[in-house]
Amino acid sequence: QVVETGGGLIQPGGSLRLSCAASGFFVSSNYMSWVRQAPGKGLEWVSVIYSAGSTYYADSVKGRFTISRDKSKNTVFLQMNSLRAEDTAMYYCARDLAGYMDVWGKGTTVTVSS
Amino acid sequence: EIVLTQSPGTLSLSPGERATLSCRASQSISSSFLAWYQQKPGQAPRLLIYGASSSATGIPDRFSGSGSGTDFTLTISRLEPEDFAVYYCQQYGSSPRTFGQGTKVEIK
Numbered sequence: 001q002v003v004e005t006g007g008g009l010i011q012p013g014g015s016l017r018l019s020c021a022a023s024g025f026f027v028s029s030n031y032m033s034w035v036r037q038a039p040g041k042g043l044e045w046v047s048v049i050y051s052a053g054s055t056y057y058a059d060s061v062k063g064r065f066t067i068s069r070d071k072s073k074n075t076v077f078l079q080m081n082s083l084r085a086e087d088t089a090m091y092y093c094a095r096d097l098a099g100y101m102d103v104w105g106k107g108t109t110v111t112v113s114s
Numbered sequence: 115e116i117v118l119t120q121s122p123g124t125l126s127l128s129p130g131e132r133a134t135l136s137c138r139a140s141q142s143i144s145s146s147f148l149a150w151y152q153q154k155p156g157q158a159p160r161l162l163i164y165g166a167s168s169s170a171t172g173i174p175d176r177f178s179g180s181g182s183g184t185d186f187t188l189t190i191s192r193l194e195p196e197d198f199a200v201y202y203c204q205q206y207g208s209s210p211r212t213f214g215q216g217t218k219v220e221i222k
Binding site: 035042044059092099104105107 | 151
């Protein structure tokens, strides 16, 4: 399973780091993705980190968000900078089996508002 | 990027009825790299189908997926009360991964 933490209320322009702790598998041996869902809206893929370490981002967050992982903690992170109101969403972490996502966390809520 | 369009937006059916959900892609999806997810209110998405037609672990056999190229279908053969939810398709044949806007299956 995966458990996300780190969400909260943040002002526009601020930064937040989300964490995704995995158990039962190694994040370093898998692809791991972040997917978000704005209130009342659909799912939007945000970022992925491959087992080899390559990272990719949606255009909407490129240059502002950074995905990384800590092998020793079996945890994946999403560093979010220059946050905007449109980044307000539930953020889900998921194990990514080369494209589709089979293990999802319950999510952590990020609210960007002054 | 590949745009996925799901139809209908809402499907109103009774328990026991058959549900047919459509997902159409703006361009062909390579190797049928399409997945379906179910999401209930307040819950995370749950993987149902991957590779267009392969069932995920533990998914009841009333759920089935089909299609190729640009047209894909999720079929629920006989709706159970727990199947009323929102369903999303997602493609992973082309970067970036993209989701459809969802189809809500509601009780008639």
